[in-house]
Amino acid sequence: MHVETLGDGRPEYTILACVHGDETCGWHALNRLKAGDVTLQAPVKFVLANERAFKLGYRFCDTDLNRAMPGDASSDQHEVRLAARLRRELEGTTVIDFHSTESRGCPYAIATGGDAASRRLARSTGLDRLVDMSYVGGGVTEHVTGIAIECGYYDDEGAASSAHRILLHFLAAEGLIDRPYVRSTPTVYEVFGDASGRGFEFVAENFRRVEAGEVFATKNGSVRRADEAFYPVLMSTYGYEERIGFMAQRAAPVAE
Ligand SMILES: [Zn+2]
Structure with a gap:
């Protein structure tokens, strides 16, 4: 796991990438953010979750990290150990978690855990669709205030550009950068x-x-x-x- 903090102080927000190692759009979005000319008004944490799988170009090494929470530090499976570390890293922060997908219909937000605060975050993404996956459960953002984003079809340039655009909009709407934004009113799709x-x-x-x-x-x-x-x-x-x-x-x- 790679962790870095942009800005000084204790971050209240986490930008999360590569929960699935082959979904690199969040990593590209962060690099574009750093290369751009935006000034952060408050510190933000960046976490590249499954660094080992990311380097190998795999979705995961032993098991799906997004299904391994809360994890176990003594497990012999890489992602189960990693889940325990990731849980501690995310604790107490508001999380935006970037993914890409093999299904069409992107981009859209996904909330788990059924809490109103996480669902409200979808408005800051500027996206017009929110999928509530509380029925399915699991997911690394289930126990924190957080939202996942499916940015694009496969992990192509389009997904990276869309992740960057959504990240800027989210940071602006949450008051972390100074930039115009319009909060959306997403249509909610509840998985049953x-x-x-x-x-x-x-x-x-x-x-x-x-x-x-x-x-x-x-x-x-x-x-x-x-x-x-x-x-x-x-x-x-x-x-x-x-x-x-x-x-x-x-x-x-x-x-x-
Ligand atoms: Zn994913």
């Missing part, structure tokens, strides 16, 4: 179910309502139809081994 299955092609569109009875995935001539209407989120053909993605319902937008 898991569309499991292996080898399916996802044929619907993330964030577009699938009606009851509508086909949303196919496999060797067979089809998966919706039992009830839902909004697909993080659904894809290749994103997960054992699942197509998640089913969500629309909820009231994030309040002030």
Whole structure:
């Protein structure tokens, strides 16, 4: 794990990158922030979480860090030990956690833990969609005030640019840099179910309502139809081994 503090003093915010080692957009966003001419009004911590996997170009070494919290310092698995260190590092700070994804529909914010403070952070990102993953649980930001961002499809230049733009907007809206911003009122998608299955092609569109009875995935001539209407989120053909993605319902937008 690589940790650095920008500015002097005790940081109240953490910019988190590479919880998944092959999702480098947050790392690029930080480097662009440092190369730019912005002045931080308060210290900010930067954490490159899975430095070992990042250097190897892997998502993880032993197990998914985003599913390893709260961790165990004596584990023989790299990410389980790392989770325990990461938990201490994030404690007491407000976290923005950058990811990229193999599903389409980016960028959007993800909140876990069901707390209003984390959901409110989505407004500072300027993004118009918030996925509430409290149903699924886990995630490194579950036990802190924090928000994750899915910046783009795969880990390309577009994801890095989008991470940089979102980071600047977030820092401005949280009063950490002096720059124009407009807080958004994101539409909330609350995940209520898991569309499991292996080898399916996802044929619907993330964030577009699938009606009851509508086909949303196919496999060797067979089809998966919706039992009830839902909004697909993080659904894809290749994103997960054992699942197509998640089913969500629309909820009231994030309040002030
Ligand atoms: Zn990720």
